[in-house]
Amino acid sequence: MIQQTLADPRLELIATAHDFYQQGWMVGTAGNLSVLLPDGSFWITASGRSKGELSLNDFVRIYPDGKQDSSNNLKPSAETAIHQVLYTLFPQAKACYHIHSVEANLVSRFVTGDSLPLPPLEMLKGLGIYQENPHCLIPIFTNHLQVSQIATDIQQRFTITPAQLPVLLIRDHGVTVWAPSPESARNYIELVEYIFRYMVAAWGVGIGEMGRWGGREMGEMGEMGKTRETREIREMGR
Numbered sequence: 001m002i003q004q005t006l007a008d009p010r011l012e013l014i015a016t017a018h019d020f021y022q023q024g025w026m027v028g029t030a031g032n033l034s035v036l037l038p039d040g041s042f043w044i045t046a047s048g049r050s051k052g053e054l055s056l057n058d059f060v061r062i063y064p065d066g067k068q069d070s071s072n073n074l075k076p077s078a079e080t081a082i083h084q085v086l087y088t089l090f091p092q093a094k095a096c097y098h099i100h101s102v103e104a105n106l107v108s109r110f111v112t113g114d115s116l117p118l119p120p121l122e123m124l125k126g127l128g129i130y131q132e133n134p135h136c137l138i139p140i141f142t143n144h145l146q147v148s149q150i151a152t153d154i155q156q157r158f159t160i161t162p163a164q165l166p167v168l169l170i171r172d173h174g175v176t177v178w179a180p181s182p183e184s185a186r187n188y189i190e191l192v193e194y195i196f197r198y199m200v201a202a203w204g205v206g207i208g209e210m211g212r213w214g215g216r217e218m219g220e221m222g223e224m225g226k227t228r229e230t231r232e233i234r235e236m237g238r
């Protein structure tokens with residue numbers, strides 16, 4: 001019988017963080033990645049490490065009772081509370097990835113409210129949405145200085161309103177996904193980044209004008225969500 005050795009899940013996180021760093025999504029120590037283990041504990045990236053050059057020692061293990069373990073007394077990610085709350089809310093989640101991309105921050109300003117309507121792109125199927133012309137919303141949370149407040153807001157909102165997609169935005173901060181495996185979490189990040197890139201590009205060429213993304217007129221969106229043409233016309237009138 002062939003003996004299979006299970007790979008250390010930190011190796012997958014190291015490879016993914018390196019790739020996301022190369023994409024410009026985890027620069028300057030930004031972002032954090034975690035993976036849940038069968039005993040209910042999870043490995044999370046240590047705080048303040050360069051995500052482009054992580055090693056097996058750059059992780060902290062967080063146990064369900066709150067105890068922590070790291071080979072060299074590193075602090076866990078400053079955003080550990082968000083990962084904890086997502087694993088508690090979504091028992092099927094086995095990995096949780098958070099990155100800071102330029103596009104995630106730009107689209108978080110497309111609306112002034114607390115939900116971002118998405119264009120009905122085919123890519124949404126990769127996030128589990130099998131509908132014709134889907135109306136999808138990503139919840140946007142306020143970027144409180146106290147991470148525990150962001151975690152509380154996430155907990156409260158998703159307890160009342162179930163998540164439509166395994167994705168949330170923190171305004172002017174970044175995007176977070178949760179998924180049933182590290183491989184899916186990586187795909188989810190790539191998919192939402194594609195959608196955000198599309199939205200920024202569409203706004204740049206004025207396509208938003210003809211869009212009714214998520215059933216909402218672009219005109220109902222925030223200052224940046226207004227089409228370039230609308231902004232130019234309004235500014236000419238000043």
Ligand SMILES: CSC[C@@H](O)[C@@H](O)C(=O)COP(=O)(O)O
Pocket residue numbers: 027028029030031032045046047048049076077078079098100
């Ligand atoms: C570039 S600082 C970014 C941090 O404040 C935070 O938002 C972040 O994503 C990384 O924090 P970390 O504690 O390294 O996990």
Ligand SMILES: [Zn+2]
Pocket residue numbers: 030031032079098099100173174
């Ligand atoms: Zn962050």
